[in-house]
Amino acid sequence: MTIRHQIRQNTYFDSVTLMLVTNQVKKIEGVELAVVGMGTDYNIDSLKRLGLYKHEFDAITPADLVLCVQTADEASGDAALIAAEKLLTAKKNIKGGTSREAIPVSQEASAKMLAGANFTLISVPGAHAAREATISLNAGRHVMLFSDNVTIEEELALKEKAVAKELLVMGPDCGTAIINGVPLAFANVVRRGEIGLVAASGTGLQEVTSIIHRLGFGVSQAIGVGGRDLSEKIGGRMTLLGAQALANDPQTKALVLISKPPAEKTLEHLYRELKQIYKPIVIYFIGADPDEIRKAGFTPALNLEDAAIKACELAGKKPISPLMTDDQIADKVSGLQLPGKWLRGLYSGGTLCDEAQRLLFDSIPEITSNTPVKGAAKLDDIFKSEKNAIIDLGDDEFTRGKAHPMIDPSLRQERIVAEMADQETGLILLDIVLGYGSHMDMAGEMASAIVSGEKRARRRPAIFATICGTEDDPQVFSLQAKKLEEIGVFVFPSNVSMIKAVKAVFSQ
Amino acid sequence: MIQLNDLFNQPVKVINVGIPSFADDLKKQGVPVIHVEWRPPAGGNKKIAALLERIEHSQEVFHTSKG
Numbered sequence: 001m002t003i004r005h006q007i008r009q010n011t012y013f014d015s016v017t018l019m020l021v022t023n024q025v026k027k028i029e030g031v032e033l034a035v036v037g038m039g040t041d042y043n044i045d046s047l048k049r050l051g052l053y054k055h056e057f058d059a060i061t062p063a064d065l066v067l068c069v070q071t072a073d074e075a076s077g078d079a080a081l082i083a084a085e086k087l088l089t090a091k092k093n094i095k096g097g098t099s100r101e102a103i104p105v106s107q108e109a110s111a112k113m114l115a116g117a118n119f120t121l122i123s124v125p126g127a128h129a130a131r132e133a134t135i136s137l138n139a140g141r142h143v144m145l146f147s148d149n150v151t152i153e154e155e156l157a158l159k160e161k162a163v164a165k166e167l168l169v170m171g172p173d174c175g176t177a178i179i180n181g182v183p184l185a186f187a188n189v190v191r192r193g194e195i196g197l198v199a200a201s202g203t204g205l206q207e208v209t210s211i212i213h214r215l216g217f218g219v220s221q222a223i224g225v226g227g228r229d230l231s232e233k234i235g236g237r238m239t240l241l242g243a244q245a246l247a248n249d250p251q252t253k254a255l256v257l258i259s260k261p262p263a264e265k266t267l268e269h270l271y272r273e274l275k276q277i278y279k280p281i282v283i284y285f286i287g288a289d290p291d292e293i294r295k296a297g298f299t300p301a302l303n304l305e306d307a308a309i310k311a312c313e314l315a316g317k318k319p320i321s322p323l324m325t326d327d328q329i330a331d332k333v334s335g336l337q338l339p340g341k342w343l344r345g346l347y348s349g350g351t352l353c354d355e356a357q358r359l360l361f362d363s364i365p366e367i368t369s370n371t372p373v374k375g376a377a378k379l380d381d382i383f384k385s386e387k388n389a390i391i392d393l394g395d396d397e398f399t400r401g402k403a404h405p406m407i408d409p410s411l412r413q414e415r416i417v418a419e420m421a422d423q424e425t426g427l428i429l430l431d432i433v434l435g436y437g438s439h440m441d442m443a444g445e446m447a448s449a450i451v452s453g454e455k456r457a458r459r460r461p462a463i464f465a466t467i468c469g470t471e472d473d474p475q476v477f478s479l480q481a482k483k484l485e486e487i488g489v490f491v492f493p494s495n496v497s498m499i500k501a502v503k504a505v506f507s508q
Numbered sequence: 509m510i511q512l513n514d515l516f517n518q519p520v521k522v523i524n525v526g527i528p529s530f531a532d533d534l535k536k537q538g539v540p541v542i543h544v545e546w547r548p549p550a551g552g553n554k555k556i557a558a559l560l561e562r563i564e565h566s567q568e569v570f571h572t573s574k575g
Contacts, residue, residue, distance in 0.1 A: 010547075014527050016529065017527075062548055091528070103543070104545065107544060109544075110542040110543075114540060114541075116521055117521045117523050117542070118521050119520055120523045120524075120525060121523070121524045121525065121530055121531075122526055123526030123527040124525055124526045124546055128548060128549065132525050136523070142515060146527070146530075147526070167511075168515075180515075180520050182520045182537065183537075184530075184534075185530055244512075245512040248513050251516070436537075437529070437530070474536075
């Protein structure tokens with residue numbers, strides 16, 4: 001066994017690139033352990049924990065790149081480092097291209113190269129994100145803040161500044177937006193239309209916009225605001241600015257609002273302001289009482305698909321059927337026998353995982369989760385399912401130091417194989433989130449894990465999958481569905497229809 | 509009408525700071541985008557970065573107060 005390393009001073013790579021390269025290096029023959037990362041405290045800890053730390057690392061800073069591998073022998077160690085270098089160089093070349101054009105190192109320099117730039121998409125580490133957002137706002141540009149780990153005080157200061165300038169700050173921790181038909185970060189390709197959305201939930205927004213598209217309608221704007229916008233401290237500043245802009249927008253005929261239930265004080269203010277808008281508004285406050293929303297004069301939605309249907313009904317002024325009727329769902333799974341008694345939901349989308357738990361809670365007992373809704377039990381060990389486990393693999397506990405399961409399928413693949421080997425697993429649920437930002441072939445990756453899991457375990461639980469996306473997405477909805485259906489996976493057009501099928505099977 | 513509504517009538521032009529694939533995705537769709545080769549300020553030296561931030565903040569306060 002040998003440990004080889006390399007330090008490249010003042011060489012920066014973003015975290016997603018580094019995680020993807022680390023995963024590829026780990027797959028090289030002879031590599032036992034690998035760390036490819038910036039010299040941050042977290043990575044230094046990882047090196048120590050893995051027993052890879054050397055005194056040469058004492059002087060490294062977060063601006064230095066560290067490559068370190070443990071291999072069976074020296075030759076494979078050298079080969080792994082060369083391979084890692086090549087992978088990183090390839091990533092740099094895609095980024096920089098082959099042209100001799102100078103690559104800007106600051107927003108100020110890039111603004112000179114792109115006249116009329118009106119948006120800054122920020123995904124730097126959280127500690128530096130507010131600074132970049134401030135620079136953008138000062139220059140009069142809207143902000144999409146993908147970065148997380150921004151403090152609530154920073155968020156408040158940014159949003160106060162933005163509201164004064166009537167600029168958007170979408171975020172922090174905002175993964176999804178569609179502005180003027182352009183999908184930003186993790187978003188689907190949907191047609192333009194008459195429904196405007198404001199949402200504090202990334203996958204929630206992806207699911208609703210995709211369903212709107214598949215129901216034949218379209219989206220004027222989809223504005224993300226970050227999960228804390230309707231907290232007492234932030235007071236719904238961006239939600240209100242976004243809603244006001246959609247109210248003024250002649251293209252928008254109906255509005256949709258999606259969020260966790262707001263803080264009490266924020267809710268009063270929000271309702272007061274929204275009542276000034278003379279356009280129909282659909283509200284889905286996840287887990288809140290729909291009657292309260294109705295009493296306040298708005299149209300409540302019962303779930304994400306229902307939010308899309310109600311918005312389409314209001315925009316189109318006609319009744320709309322769901323993507324799959326209850327009869328179609330019952331027919332699809334009629335007579336299905338499960339080889340074990342437990343359900344195992346392996347989600348990559350947090351809001352979809354949350355929705356599944358809420359919809360199943362009244363019909364299936366003993367639900368457990370790493371992110372339990374009220375009444376469900378918290379898993380003791382998030383890496384080991386118990387009873388009817390519905391898990392969000394995109395939660396921070398799983399993604400610390402790893403890429404999100406919408407980008408990197410490996411964590412979910414391992415979990416599929418493990419769940420299939422459990423003699424008590426009867427049914428596995430998966431969500432496949434398409435669109436820009438996401439993996440280019442998640443269905444194919446899941447299918448290969450299912451095939452190898454079956455070979456290894458010599459048993460096959462039933463597998464249901466929901467696909468969040470559209471035919472126009474780069475991955476193409478129908479092609480992804482086909483890959484799963486070919487190996488006997490039951491594919492559903494929405495999370496809600498998949499959960500209805502689960503209920504049908506468990507009541508048989 | 510608020511200023512934000514102007515955005516809805518303009519082509520989106522993006523400065524991307526951080527994950528390069530976000531810029532690649534926009535390029536593929538023909539959206540004007542420029543990727544910033546971002547590095548931690550002051551080479552990751554927290555002390556110098558904090559000093560720089562204080563200087564930037566005081567400059568901002570100065571400009572704001574001058575109106």
